[in-house]
Amino acid sequence: MSAVFFDGLDVSYGEAWGSHQGTTHPEPLSRAVAARRHAAGMDYAVLLSARERPLALVERWPRRMWRVYLFDDRSRRMQMIDLRPHSTGMLLAHRNTRWQVADERGRSYGTWDVRETTTVSADGQVEVRSESAGPGGTSAEPPHARTSGPSDAPARRFPAPVENFLSPVPEFGDWQVFAPFLAQQGHEPATAVVLRDVPMGEESGPLRASGIEQLFRPGACGTPDGPAVVEPVEAGLLRITSGRLAVSDPGLIGESARTVAVPPGEFPVTLSLLRTAAGAEVAAARVTFLDAPPREWDMALLPDEDLGLLGGGQFYGVGVDTGTVAFVDATRTVIEDRLDEDLFIPLDSRFTVELPGTETEPNLIAFRAGRGDGSYPVWIGRTDDGQVVCVVVDFQLRASDGGE
Structure with missing residues (x-):
């Protein structure tokens, strides 16, 4: 030696x-x-x-x-x-x-x-x-x-x-x-x-919101798995009553939901389907609050999360354990014993399912989570003065091919 x-x-x-x-x-x-x-x-x-x-x-x-x-x-x-x-x-x-x-x-x-x-x-x-x-x-x-x-x-x-x-x-x-x-x-x-x-490269910070708008632009695109076609699909209107949007696995609502302050009202939900030779997957989901282009993007964070602790390309994201993510008012609850029948089984043959609300309770719109369980970034698009334009869940099926 x-x-x-x-x-x-x-x-x-x-x-x-x-x-x-x-x-x-x-x-x-x-x-x-x-x-x-x-x-x-x-x-x-x-x-x-x-x-x-x-x-x-x-x-x-x-x-x-x-x-x-x-x-x-x-x-x-x-x-x-x-x-x-x-x-x-x-x-x-x-x-x-x-x-x-x-x-x-x-x-x-x-x-x-x-x-x-x-x-x-x-x-x-x-x-x-x-x-x-x-x-x-x-x-x-x-x-x-x-x-x-x-x-x-x-x-x-x-x-x-x-x-x-x-x-x-x-x-x-x-x-x-x-x-x-x-x-x-x-x-x-x-x-x-x-x-x-040892010096590091410039791209050593957290994941950046690159190409988010392109996720919903219809037409041909490239992916790590080969050529694909983007097909935007409307998934219904989401009713917000409390002024707080929650993004969560519907089986984990109340445990780790990412919440965003938004105006009350009814707002359109759009899915981005990515069709390849192997089939179609949900590449991203968006709920839109303003008819305006987002000027900046923020990562949706929990109160104890610090971007300064993230390494190159890392992110804090919505945790998925049922292969499903939902947009829902932060006050909405679910009956866990009915989730299989009302949500998960229908999602075996559909991309999205709505759980209707009542006169006093808002609805819930759920959708398949890309390729399944994991963690996915949630992005908040804002105007120059900080108003929320949209909230997007990116299931990271596409390579970054555009700017912010």
Whole structure:
């Protein structure tokens, strides 16, 4: 094994991804977003590299927990260290797992021959277990797999000064705290290690409302699955009585609806059907409040959601668990026991269904949710002076092909 000597570390940020293959962030974050997540107690990941070689992946978890993956000289994750808060105010490396690979075949296939796990209690009681993959050959469990639960492997137990397993809790950006861990994979830090942030591209912010109006423009278009035809379809008039529109899975009304302040009245609902050789799907749905072009678009947010915590292309959206979304007045309730008969079964053969209202209760207009369950952005189109023109759910079946 050839050690990496380093006097500087390149620092980049992303979503936590240590359980996946790869040596770069699949979902990068800017430093600013990572810092806001740190302050909010949310999870994120820090990749520490030297000369384009990853040396450590540090994951910040909620409740002040940390996990460090260490890479060997061939950029393989061969060690995992879990750290948790200790009564001293520092971090205790309470579990340290190392994988050993005997030959190149194991290295190529990502298997291991021996796994050694060291567990340390808060008072310095140490337990070391060494497990062999057995006579049948190397284990099929990848070297970076998480370890949990009891083990039948024999253990060595002994006391040790707990100070040997403590490290400072890093402030955001103070990643030199983790440089000493790199020596456990044979890497050699200089006396002073300089940190360098890796610059990100300009498109690192939240999802933008691109091409929303084109979603309802009839005619041929392109999609990731090939050519298609857009067919706008009117789905009826939505009655708003409370001045609050709710966008929700009809099976989850009242739990996670996204609400928008709108005028009372009756307003047209339009579906955008996307027809391809494989059939037709609902690509988007819109309720229109003003006969005017939207000049700007806002993402519909819940009160506790912060756009500043989102990475590149991420969004907060309406959660779908029944393959269905509805536009409805925020005061409208549903009888859950009747949803199958009144809504979900009819939607098996139709794109949209209306649940009529009464003299005192507004109606509900539901429609299929693109390709089914998931999360989808809800956009609010506004005039220059902030009036709501329309609200759109985009099921993201089309590639962005236009401006805002």
